[in-house]
Amino acid sequence: MAKRENYISWDQYFMGVALLSAQRSKDPNTQVGACIVNSEHRIVGVGYNGFPAGCGDDALPWDREGEYLDTKYPFVVHAELNAILNSIQNLRGCTIYVALFPCNECAKAIIQSGISEIVYLSDKYADTDAVKASKLMLAQANVKMRKLEPLPENIVLKFN
Secondary structure (H helix, E strand, O other): OOOOOOOOOOHHHHHHHHHHOOOOOOOOOOOOEEEEOOOOOOOOEEEEEEEOOOOOOOOOOOOOOHHHHHHOOOOOEEEHHHHHHOOOOOOOOOOOEEEOOOOHHHHHHHHHOOOEEEEEEEEEOOHHHHHHHHHHHHHHHOEEEOOOOOOOOOOOOOOO
């Protein structure tokens, strides 16, 4: 019997883990997950966007508009930073898989942690100053940036 031919690639697998972890986010507008992998294809960190540990999901605002302290922005920890902080080893030379291209703040953490490659699905905020700054820093730090293509139409998880 020959091996199965329609299995997913490593890139698709790790992006799938990032997308699945995004489903843990309580953010009603944006759910982002991140998965960090070492050179041996081992997962060494996973995270999703949410409030810091110990901060109540119902006590802080999820709004996107309003006075700064009445929005989620001063409180939410991005998926990339959570994955870095949740990591189980030194991240030098690792790859991070993330659905949304990292902002400038996450880019700083990615660079400082030693991650050498970013694989992303969407760059929908490419025209923002935050992402422009992110790309400038990442390029100067020689962090490879790669859009994941081609994509499978879907991956089905069955629990029965």
